[in-house]
Amino acid sequence: MKYAGVAAWAGVTVTFLAVLVALFKEELQRIWRKPELKALIRSTAPDCHKTEMTFTNPRTGEVIARVPCYYLRIWIENRGNQRAEQVQVFASRLWRKRADGTFGEERQFLPMNLLWSYIGRPFLDGLSPEMGQHCDVGHVLQPGNALTDGETLPAVPKGQAVLALDLEMKPFTKSHLVPPGEYQLELKIAASNCKPVSKKLDLNITGEWFDDEAKMFEDGLGMRDGS
Numbered sequence: 001m002k003y004a005g006v007a008a009w010a011g012v013t014v015t016f017l018a019v020l021v022a023l024f025k026e027e028l029q030r031i032w033r034k035p036e037l038k039a040l041i042r043s044t045a046p047d048c049h050k051t052e053m054t055f056t057n058p059r060t061g062e063v064i065a066r067v068p069c070y071y072l073r074i075w076i077e078n079r080g081n082q083r084a085e086q087v088q089v090f091a092s093r094l095w096r097k098r099a100d101g102t103f104g105e106e107r108q109f110l111p112m113n114l115l116w117s118y119i120g121r122p123f124l125d126g127l128s129p130e131m132g133q134h135c136d137v138g139h140v141l142q143p144g145n146a147l148t149d150g151e152t153l154p155a156v157p158k159g160q161a162v163l164a165l166d167l168e169m170k171p172f173t174k175s176h177l178v179p180p181g182e183y184q185l186e187l188k189i190a191a192s193n194c195k196p197v198s199k200k201l202d203l204n205i206t207g208e209w210f211d212d213e214a215k216m217f218e219d220g221l222g223m224r225d226g227s
Helices: 002-023 025-032 146-151 213-219
Strands: 037-040 049-056 063-078 084-097 103-105 124-127 132-141 163-165 181-191 194-205 221-225
Touching: 037 084, 037 181, 037 194, 049 213, 063 084, 063 124, 063 146, 063 194, 063 213, 063 221, 124 132, 213 221
Parallel strands: none
Antiparallel strands: 037 063, 049 063, 063 132, 084 103, 084 124, 084 181, 132 163, 181 194, 194 221
């Protein structure tokens, strides 16, 4: 009888635990299985490199010109044990370095999602564990070309390079265009099934253009991890 009682209590306990697992299965899975998004900043190829931007005739599709440009990209990686769904990289704030060495927020900057490299969309359908994808931060077109007039600013002398942030939409105010200077850009990286993580980028745009890629990333354009 003694052993029968113990067995009965053990059976009740096992049943109770099974019910708890069934009721809270999803909550338990969320504790032990979740995406973990990380941003890696590297100022070397293939993240940051020289390429060409193609301009086409919108009516015929004919290639009009290919203009040299430099791209800045970051690498977004999922180090968790669950697939990240609907991943986005949101450019939330921009600061500019003042003459006194402090950073002041650029109030005219319009917060918006960046575009994923190669697909040109603000949302990535998913990112599996131990996999990654490039996200475009911005690009610099060779100055002085008539085709690049849309990426110029009145206050920036012709011939100086301007950084164009690759936002999901180009505001009519041109607040996505960054003139020469030192900046900090705040990013929030998130997915539909994980909380956002913040990352700051230090950006330096001198305004100079160099055809040599190594020279450009030494003296013309720089990006590094700011957080």
